[in-house]
Amino acid sequence: SSGINAEYGDWKGYFTAKKRDRSPSVWGLDCEMVYTAGGMELARVTVVNHKGETALDMLVNPTERVLDYNTRFSGVTEKGLAGVKAKLFDAQKALYKLITIDCILVGHSLESDLHALQMIHRNVVDTSLVFYGGGYKRGLATLSAECLGRIIQSADAGHDSTEDAVAALDLMKHKLKTTDNVKI
Numbered sequence: 001s002s003g004i005n006a007e008y009g010d011w012k013g014y015f016t017a018k019k020r021d022r023s024p025s026v027w028g029l030d031c032e033m034v035y036t037a038g039g040m041e042l043a044r045v046t047v048v049n050h051k052g053e054t055a056l057d058m059l060v061n062p063t064e065r066v067l068d069y070n071t072r073f074s075g076v077t078e079k080g081l082a083g084v085k086a087k088l089f090d091a092q093k094a095l096y097k098l099i100t101i102d103c104i105l106v107g108h109s110l111e112s113d114l115h116a117l118q119m120i121h122r123n124v125v126d127t128s129l130v131f132y133g134g135g136y137k138r139g140l141a142t143l144s145a146e147c148l149g150r151i152i153q154s155a156d157a158g159h160d161s162t163e164d165a166v167a168a169l170d171l172m173k174h175k176l177k178t179t180d181n182v183k184i
Contacts, residue, residue: 011118011120013118014118014119014120015092015096015118015119015120016101016119016120016121017095017096017099017100017101017103017121018096018100018101019100019101019102020100020101022100024100024102024103024104024123025049025050025099025100025103025104026049026050026103026104026106026169027047027048027049027050027055027098027099027103027104027105027106028047028048028049028050028052028105028106028107028165028166028168028169029045029046029047029105029106029107029110029113029165029168030045030046030107030108030113030161030162030164030165030168031044031045031046031112031113031116031117031161032044032070032073032074032075032076032159032161033070033074033112033116034062034066034068034069034070034074034076034081035066035067035068035069035070036062036063036064036065036066036067037064037065037067038062038063038064039064040112040116041060041062041063041064041088041116042060042062042088042091042116042117043059043060043062043069043074043076043081044057044058044059044060044074044075044076044161045057045058045060045091045094045095045113045117045161046058046161046162046164046165047095047098047099047165048162048165048166048169050169052166052169052170054162055098056094056095056098057161057162058086058090058091058094059076059080059081059084059086060084060086060087060088060090060091061081061084061085061086061087062081063087063088066078066081069081073159074159075159075160075161088117088118091117092117092118092119095117095119099121101121101122101123102123103123104123104124104125105121105123105124105125106124106125106126106127106168106169106172107124107125107126107127107164107165107168108126108127108128108140108143108164108167108168108171109126109128109137109140110124110126110128111126125172127140127143127168127171127172128140130171130172130175131143131147131171131175140152140153140164140167140168140171141153141154143167143171144167144170144171147171147174147175148167148170148171148174150167150170152164152167
């Protein structure tokens, strides 16, 4: 059974989307995390539709005390999270309302995002694996520059999860357009 706070053995607190009478859709997903006394925790979740339009962009207040905002990479600051009331469960509920079990989530290194969201989803396209090369995962910024001619993650303020989610989607569109016998 799927749902919020379903029991999955050691995966307590994880959730899955549910089956709904909606056409399957494609969503770009990116999360930003911060270091806390309890480990890495979600601080921002962003979902964009296939056109790159933002469907969800939510800051999340971590459960544990923040040790390092990791701003250089996360773009999240202490000031930015000040006053944020949303918790992980609120982000899970928002995702639960938005996506279905049949939708496709596209992102870069999605295992980190899904773990931070405590989400189990079976239809994922991970650009870090699609563009895997030379025995290592290639960075999203490198792939974006090489394949799309687009510079991302260049701001001193850190990553922008919307920019990253759109870049992952656009990388997959590029891959499909440049692969023989694929029509999009």
